[in-house]
Amino acid sequence: MRTRPLKVALLGCGVVGSEVARIMTTHADDLAARIGAPVELAGVAVRRPSKVRAGIDPALVTTDATALVKRGDIDVVVEVIGGIEPARALITTALEHGASVVSANKALLAQDGAALHAAAEEHGRDLYYEAAVAGAIPLIRPLRESLAGDKVNRVLGIVNGTTNFILDKMDSTGAGYQEALDEATALGYAEADPTADVEGFDAAAKAAILAGIAFHTRVRLDDVHREGMTEVTAADFRSAREMGCTIKLLAICERARGGASVTARVHPAMIPLSHPLASVRGAYNAVFVESDAAGQLMFYGPGAGGAPTASAVLGDLVAVCRNRLGGATGPGESAYAALPVSPMGDVVTRYHISLDVADKPGVLAQVATVFAEHGVSIDTVRQQGKNQGSGDAVAVEQGGGGRREGGEASLVVVTHRASDASLTGTVEALRKLDTVRGVASIMRVEGE
Amino acid sequence: MRTRPLKVALLGCGVVGSEVARIMTTHADDLAARIGAPVELAGVAVRRPSKVRAGIDPALVTTDATALVKRGDIDVVVEVIGGIEPARALITTALEHGASVVSANKALLAQDGAALHAAAEEHGRDLYYEAAVAGAIPLIRPLRESLAGDKVNRVLGIVNGTTNFILDKMDSTGAGYQEALDEATALGYAEADPTADVEGFDAAAKAAILAGIAFHTRVRLDDVHREGMTEVTAADFRSAREMGCTIKLLAICERARGGASVTARVHPAMIPLSHPLASVRGAYNAVFVESDAAGQLMFYGPGAGGAPTASAVLGDLVAVCRNRLGGATGPGESAYAALPVSPMGDVVTRYHISLDVADKPGVLAQVATVFAEHGVSIDTVRQQGKNQGSGDAVAVEQGGGGRREGGEASLVVVTHRASDASLTGTVEALRKLDTVRGVASIMRVEGE
Incomplete structure (x- = not known):
């Protein structure tokens, strides 16, 4: 095993970042054994350095994220800031300065994935983002690698835990939307401003990423038809029951026009109670994949939260570090199919x-x-x-x-x-x- | 893209092998785009060359598998013969002659995984076997890569479709074991001699492979406690119902003695109806994974069949070909933890x-x-x-x-x-x- 450590810069030290740092410390020996070299936390960029961060050496903490990613000795940058800027500029700069990147940033990947992938390829570095979709659930890697010899026809997913919690509550108690939302907020499943979740923006970003990978085609956030779930009523659930169905907010990516195009959409929908997605409860996520050869697959697990998201980030970190030691890069963007994205009318x-x-x-x-x-x-x-x-x-x-x-x-x-x-x-x-x-x-x- | 094709030798052309060959032909352009080079079927070793094989050039067919894997120009050998010999000798020879190997052989991997991994490492080649456990379900790769930064504590799986079909039938109809087995046989879900399935041998091999990967420890078939499901009765199902449970044949791999050892076992067990595994119907497989950071994950899909198994084989084929083009190898055996395997009594x-x-x-x-x-x-x-x-x-x-x-x-x-x-x-x-x-x-x- 190599003794010189690989250096990791962490951008953001909130719910996810602090878990990443914690696991890097507590599981250092396991990570070293699995990678083939130790990994060292070389810097942590935060906005408010005064905030006490348990277990993180204060000497590593900086507010100058740009300087951190430009240092030149950083092997991997882990970006868990979220949002478009400064995350986009930092990732681009990191790639330019020779670091590979692990990100959990669904909004950025959905909006600018193509440009970021191009930058990674140009500089011969990795860009991994398993944590961007469905938290801990291995999904990007299975779609991109395990199903690389298959033809995916449809991805049908519950990819937002907040809305699934609300809809599950409405289904199981007969509550209305507002009452269920209030409970979700009280329990911490919904944010003070729940717009990104309940209006489907979060799920739409994930749908864009999933569609792109599943169909080897660039699909941007703007290509995704989006309807929120704020207008779902208790009466809708009663109607669904009469049909032997329940209601879920689904991200649906599928081929259209006989395979000549693809579509991606997010909206509430009735699904039969017998469908595996119907029994996904609470804030859990699950993604159902239909392909030519494999048939029907489902991936289930926690779609958010500090530790689950950190699990996905660290899986990517191990892979990127291994690639780095082997002088290789993992699979990059695959958009060769370049299918048109059909409008919702199709x-x-x-x-x-x-x-x-x-x-x-x-x-x-x-x-x-x-x-x-x-x-x-x-x-x-x-x-x-x-x-x-x-x-x-x-x-x-x-x-x-x-x-x-x-x-x-x-x-x-x-x-x-x-x-x-x-x-x-x-x-x-x-x-x-x-x-x-x-x-x-x-x-x-x-x-x- | 490289124009010189990567050469693939196929060992075995039965239910799985013929699907692999078919997809390699029908999806040749997609595979080439995803790999970065065309892949060419360079030889097919079979026992009975007289049997007509639709779509396969008769000039490629040979009965001399050893000569095929020794040719020296083969990049990847796909082994879908099954059983211990001649598969073991052929895989070893293939690795010695510079080919990477994709296998679907659970029995061989469970018995001799360590030696085969050692041979792969010695010769700088890949040994991939996603198809060996749970057919089309991406499981080896998620455990080995996606969860590489996490600590897996338990794997609980329905990994044999035949027995799940039988138990599901008993549960839903009140049938006895023999009646349900007869129906499974009539429908082609059970073989004429169902011993490997109903006595848990098949599941035990998968448990050994899963435990080894999950716990970074060598676990052999002999280490797995095994009980079949032939003695499960309709009365047991009635008892299970009274407990709010159903009965599944489970492969269970978990840490024991406070994490100081591991255990692996296969036996019928009651599980609560609320558990995600309880609703796995018919011949489907599903594997539930519990880890420190990710929490509870489940992977669900068809666990057998020609096309699903071929999907897993081809995913590995793409990965191994990419590695080959990049001059790299993927993750090999990870057995550094070397935990003892505790007996069933623990x-x-x-x-x-x-x-x-x-x-x-x-x-x-x-x-x-x-x-x-x-x-x-x-x-x-x-x-x-x-x-x-x-x-x-x-x-x-x-x-x-x-x-x-x-x-x-x-x-x-x-x-x-x-x-x-x-x-x-x-x-x-x-x-x-x-x-x-x-x-x-x-x-x-x-x-x-």
Whole structure:
């Protein structure tokens, strides 16, 4: 074993960074044995040096991150600051000065992955980021390496723990969105400003990264269709149950137009209770992968948190250090397929639509005609009293059965597979019908 | 991209080998792009060359596998023959002649992994075998690389699809073992001679490989405690249900004696229905990994079959080819921890024991005394009529309650955590009691 240590610079020493530093110290012997050389924490860049950091030599702490990555004797820079700047400039500078980089920065990778990969390749260094997607769950490496001889067709993932906690709570207790969010906040699962999570920005960044790796195609954050989950209601969960489904916020990356393009999207969706993703509880993450040869795979685990994220960072650190000792680099960006990214309108799936309609004869015929005119085939249709979820759903015969005198009714339509563009056109036309008082909810049905 | 192809020799062209060859042909362009050079099938060694092999150039087929691996121009040998010989000799010869090796051979790796790794290292070549454990599921690579910076404490896996199919069938239909086995055989999930599967030999080989990688310690097949699942009964499933459990054949690798040693074992066990492994259905495999930093991870997918296994083989092939182009090798054997492997007696877990006892006063006191004398603490005890599973279980108070006049009764004892040695001593003593007519079943309770 080499005795001269590999030098690691740590950028950021918050929840994740402090765990990385702790494990580097407590597991130093194991890391050395696994790498083939000791690793030494050579510097820690932080914004507030005054904050006490247990177990970290104060002499290593600096506020000048740029000087740290420029030192020239640093073998690996671990970036756990997050956000676009100064992380982007620091990573680029680190690569230019001969360091390999391990990052947990999903936002940056989703936005500028191509440029960063190009910089890594130019300088013959590694850029690894297992921790950027789904925390501790090995996902980037399996997709990039284990499935390198296979053809991935779809990635379907619960990649945000906060929203899964909220949706699981709504599902298991019947709580509304706000009540479940309040509990998530109280328990520390949601941040004071939960926007990045509940509006799907966090999941969209991960979807961009996953789609890029899965399809060997550059997919940027802007390419990802994104809908948050703030409008999911307790009534939606009751509707889902009646379908034998639950509701999850999913990141979905799949091939479209017969494989000629790819799509990436984040939105709440119904999935059957029998689907492995349906039983992912609390703040756990899981990613379901479908490929030609392997079939259906699932990867499950904690998607966030200091220690789990540090586990992923350290796995990358070991790999990058080994590469460095061997004078090699690991797999870089693979974007050779360069498939176009299709817009959301090209996505084909099923839909569950709840309509508030006038309770009079002929409404169903009108509604069914609109679906037919837009080429959207109806699988089932049911009429419910306005007291939704009371269990009094009535099967409706085509031709106006199920009518009740006076007031409003709720019509639930589940479609066969149709394009998002066709569905959007259908909904626009439905809104123009006099007898349709409102479109209460539109939910995609996935994982069937 | 390099234009001169890397040459691959395929040993074996059965269910897996023919899929490997097929994908190498149909996905040639993708493989070339991902590797950075084309790969060429340079020879296929088979036993019966007369058998027609669709899509394989007959000029490549040979019965002289030794000559093929000795050719000297072969970059990678893919071994999908299985069994110990001639696979061992061929792999060793291949490494000596400068080829890297990708193998799907669990039996060989479990028995001779150390020697094969040593040969690979001596000759500066790779030995990869993702396909040897749990088919398509990326598991070796995540354990060996993604978790290289973490400390794995336990691996708990369903690693044999045949037995999971049988147990799942028994669980869902109430069928007995033979009936479920017959169905598995009829559907092609079980071989004509199912011994390797149902007696746990297959799972034990995988347990040895997993334990070795997880704990950086050499664990051989002989080190693995093995019990098959042929004695699991419909009554056991009814008992499991009453505990909120199901029964799975598990491969369990864990640290013992406070981390000073490791254990590896295969046996049927009850696990709670809430455990992620409990919902693994049919012939699917799943492996649950617990580590210090990452926490709880699970990897799920098809554990066998031509295409899934080929997916794993091809992932390794791409990695090994990349290494070869980069003049590097991937991670080899990591056995630096060299922990002792503890015998089964050191394993600590909970137990569910069904006793046939005389139905008279004082029996429970006698039985409880035996447990106490062996230091095994009882969690719950219940008395059941002989018509087990009829739902007439009666809670028994300490002191002889629940007695029924005449005949036999069944006593179900669930213990707290105790060593296997203590439990074995307890059972031996119980068998000597006049009032204990027989020990109907002993089942470990895991995953709590």
